[in-house]
Amino acid sequence: MAAEAEVGTEAPAKKGIPNLFLIIGAALIVVLLAGGGIFFFLSSSGSSDAATQMDGVAGTPIPQNTFIFNLPPMMVNLSTDDGNAAVMKLTIALEVADEKMMTEIQPRLPRVIDAFQVYLRELRKSDLEGSAGIYRLKEELLRRVNIAIYPAHVQNVLFKEILVQ
Incomplete structure (x- = not known):
């Protein structure tokens, strides 16, 4: 019975570690996706040159x-x-x-x-x-x-x- 009690106590501990890795991995993926989205948003809107701006309709540069x-x-x-x-x-x-x-x-x-x-x-x-x-x-x-x-x-x-x- 002592062996069964030890097996019973170790099983939840081993199961908890993979769940922890799964949660950390999912959180890491969410953070990376959010960071990539923010980078894409900031790089696309802030890349206009000081001398020109892109026209929203035709995509041609308009001199300022x-x-x-x-x-x-x-x-x-x-x-x-x-x-x-x-x-x-x-x-x-x-x-x-x-x-x-x-x-x-x-x-x-x-x-x-x-x-x-x-x-x-x-x-x-x-x-x-x-x-x-x-x-x-x-x-x-x-x-x-x-x-x-x-x-x-x-x-x-x-x-x-x-x-x-």
Whole structure:
């Protein structure tokens, strides 16, 4: 009976040690996974360069030292087929690389406004529906402004206000 009593007391002690290793191993895995997640989160958000930042939509670098050239607000009658009047009020800013580009744009501003007015008067209300219509408008205005001010270059067209009635 003494031998059985010793076997009975040793068995739970041996069973407790593997359970302890199992708990410690599971805790170690949790700590390593949490540490890896924190490292991944901090390294992906803190890796932007001081001079550039990544664009959330296209993933292209955006220079931080750009200048904004504000255009005067424009009001344009839109083309209609049914005879109902449609008017668009548009306020635009041009994003340029440096102040030199701003001084090059200033004397060519009448050409830019003319190119915009001619294009905008041919638009219909249906051309401006949805985000795809606004994106097409933005791309077309960027193309036209770069043609009008060549050899200077505008990086982006920014809409400050778009109102269609």
